[in-house]
Amino acid sequence: MIILSGLTQRRSELAGRFLESGAVDVIWKSVSMMDIDGIANTIIEKVLFWGHPVKVSDLPEPEEPDISPYDVVMLTFGDGRAYALMHTLCELPPTMPPVVVAAQAPTACINGLVRVIGRMTGRRVVAASEDRPLEPGQIVLVAGATRYQLVQNGDTFALGKTTAVLTHGAIFDPLYRGFVRAGRNVLCIALSGTSVDWKHAEPPHPERTQLLVQTPQTCTDPDGCRSLIDTVDFAQPVGFATLRKALRFRS
Secondary structure, X not given: OEEEEXXXXXXXXXXXXXXXXXXXXXXXXXXXXXXXXXXXXXXXXXXXXXOOOOOOOOOOOOOXXXXXXXXXXEEEEOOOOHHHHHHHHOOOOOOOOOEEEEEOOOHHHHHHHHHHHXXXXXXXXXXXXXXXXXXXXXXXXXXXXXXXXXXXXXXXXXXXXXXXXXXXXXXXXXXXXXXXXXXOOEEEXXXXXXXXXXXXXXXXXXXOEEEEEEOHHHXXXXXXXXHHHHHOOOOEEEOXXXXXXXXXXXX
């Protein structure tokens, strides 16, 4: 459910109760209603983002991969595929390394996604910002319109803005490369709609990377996942049960 609400105190309180009861997002409209085009565009963005439920499949899980110890989790998914992310993060363990989610999603949808994932996981979920530290157990959402690089300070990491010209995998790839250069092992998870394209860029580092890819048959937008499976030798197609098990892995 997406709420369209006015900005009065009474309507804001009512919208807040709907959000607490399970609504995924809210669209605020001004009293004057002068910005009709802006409200219409926001409605379209949010409906397209939230309106693609995960395909339910009776396909058997592919062969279960061997999971090695990892220092950070990086997930990527495409616009309109939020439910794939929710199915992946719904059984997180009590303790785990930092989780960075590169979301090809409108900036207007990030606050709603932060709220929904936080409510579902019970974790601290934050939108990316400059100098944001990456802490164990924390989930950081990086929106598609933003560009960050990884900043290392001793054994800790934070996000820093970059002015570099970025193309394929514009959110995901620079952060991933930063972790690998720092000698960290990365569990990469690619979900439906991913735009990471290692076919036209430097391939991932096999000794530092585990790449789990949502089975294309369960994707509402399978092209990105299928391309990764065809391009990266060690990419492993898996179902949601295996993804959740990988996130519960302990060395």
